[in-house]
Amino acid sequence: MSQTATTDRSVSPRRIASLALPALVVLAAEPLYVLVDTAVVGHLGRVPLAALAVGGTVMTLTAWVGTVVAYGTTGRAARRFGAGDRAAAVAEGVQSSWLAFGVGLVIAIGMQFGGAALARTLAGGAGDVADAAAHWLRIAALGAPGLLLAAAGNGWLRGVQDTRRPLYFVLGPNLLSAVLCPLLVYPGGLGLIGSAVANVVAQTLCGALFAAALVAERVSLRPRPRVIRQQLVLSRDLLIRGLAFQASFLSATAVAARFGAAAVGAHQIALQLWFFTALVLDALAIAAQSLVGAALGAGDDAGARALARRIGLLGGICGVGFALFVAAGAGVVPTWFSSDPGVREQAMVAWPWFVVMLPLAGVVFALDGVLIGAGDVRYLRNLTIVAALGGFLPAIWLAYALDLGLGGIWAGLTVFVVIRLVALLLRLRNGRWAVVGAVR
Incomplete structure (x- = not known):
């Protein structure tokens, strides 16, 4: 066979x-x-x-x-x-x-x-x-x-x-x-x-x-110190990428707090639901890491590309499923977390952005797993920094400066996801990530 x-x-x-x-x-x-x-x-x-x-x-x-x-x-x-x-x-x-x-x-x-x-x-x-x-x-x-x-x-x-x-x-x-x-x-x-x-x-x-x-x-x-050093380099890139995430989300919360208690409360509800969906979709990314890494280790770059396309598609389908669920629960889900009418009203400001973003995020999380499995972590690190510094953070603070409220913050998060999606699709298309061999 x-x-x-x-x-x-x-x-x-x-x-x-x-x-x-x-x-x-x-x-x-x-x-x-x-x-x-x-x-x-x-x-x-x-x-x-x-x-x-x-x-x-x-x-x-x-x-x-x-x-x-x-x-x-x-x-x-x-x-x-x-x-x-x-x-x-x-x-x-x-x-x-x-x-x-x-x-x-x-x-x-x-x-x-x-x-x-x-x-x-x-x-x-x-x-x-x-x-x-x-x-x-x-x-x-x-x-x-x-x-x-x-x-x-x-x-x-x-x-x-x-x-x-x-x-x-x-x-x-x-x-x-x-x-x-x-x-x-x-x-x-x-x-x-x-x-x-x-x-x-x-x-x-x-x-x-x-x-x-x-x-x-x-x-x-x-x-074996040599192997541990190699792993430290990989971990360093992932840590730097994670720090870019942390700085972005901390800034988002800080700006939301400046719009008042109701806004930051609603932001917390939407953000925790966002983290929950990310957790679920990360399971798909983990499968991608294992399967893509194995395909490339076996020298099967065509198989790895096929995997990437299928997993990206599955991520998008899962994202659409979450989006439909979140959209259907718009009038109910926020009441699970707060009885304050002001918080619920502010949650509805973030909700449309949350719904629109989920199908895009499903693809992004899945392709993150593909590139991690391929060992293309430096590209992911640089992409996250560019998307955070060039998209998310400026949009967040612009929302504060122009008094755009919670909608401005979540628009910034959407920009962050879109930048990453476009860059990941371009990386997937050019195929430079698909380096075969037992180690990258």
Whole structure:
């Protein structure tokens, strides 16, 4: 059977779904646990909840670093796997696990010394909230090595197209933590600290499961500094890209706040729904990373191009589905989040932009996954910076200067998406991303 025939079968919607759906569950597990954690701590009172918000922000950034490690590892491991060298693909996981564990240790140790100062900075000064946040953060940070080990494990297992074990490795510890959290907080008498302990238990167990999976592969576990340096370069580009995103969305929130409480409240509702759709569509991007990387590793650039087109189309279809759902819920969904008439009115200002943008965003997120799988991360980094500095940020601050309100902010986000869509389609067409071989 020809390579092309094999590739054609592998890019069927069923094959893509078999990778995307387990990835979606894994992606959703952590945010859902955070909701449970917040609900449990929220009943302790205002100070513990505020402290969790402060400390949780730091751990969310740690999880974001883990996502960067996972995405970088998936593409490299997938190429090795596609070239028929599973051992080399797993070896990429070994090196990214050393990198992840090292960064996790730095974070865990750093929070023991700098956690209090960081908590005071985020909490706006010394006080009960800062003290409670610092205590929570010192304990919760001990789970950082396990959290980042799990991210690296997700990366290499997706690269070898094994999505079943990550599902078990992530869901099991998170379910355990969801049970432990209320038990430690209330009957256990630990209060807010019980939440931190439950986090550490889950993250450490999760990391241990992924580490055990590496050991079971019977490959060399010796660190290889040259490979780790290569992975650091890839992670650097993804981090810079992520920072451009963070700066843009923080600016959008800052400008929305200048239009009043109702505007920033409505912006928060629409933005969180936007992040949720991005999370779901990221599952498709993860499938793209694995399949495209494997195709290019096998030397099948035609197959990789076919994959890119099909996954881009599926992303657009998913985006249209979300757009129809969001449009139909325009008069209902905002009421789930706020009973304030002013907030609902402002939400309707952002809503048309949100709906129009979703089909475009579906294609953008899918093609992001294609280029990450191809190792074309430098192009993605540069594109994101250009789209942010040349489109999103100027539009946001122009909306403020001209008093365009929330509609101006969401118009800016639409410009950001359109710039990225056009550039990604041009990149897809010229084919420079489709470099074959086990490594890029």
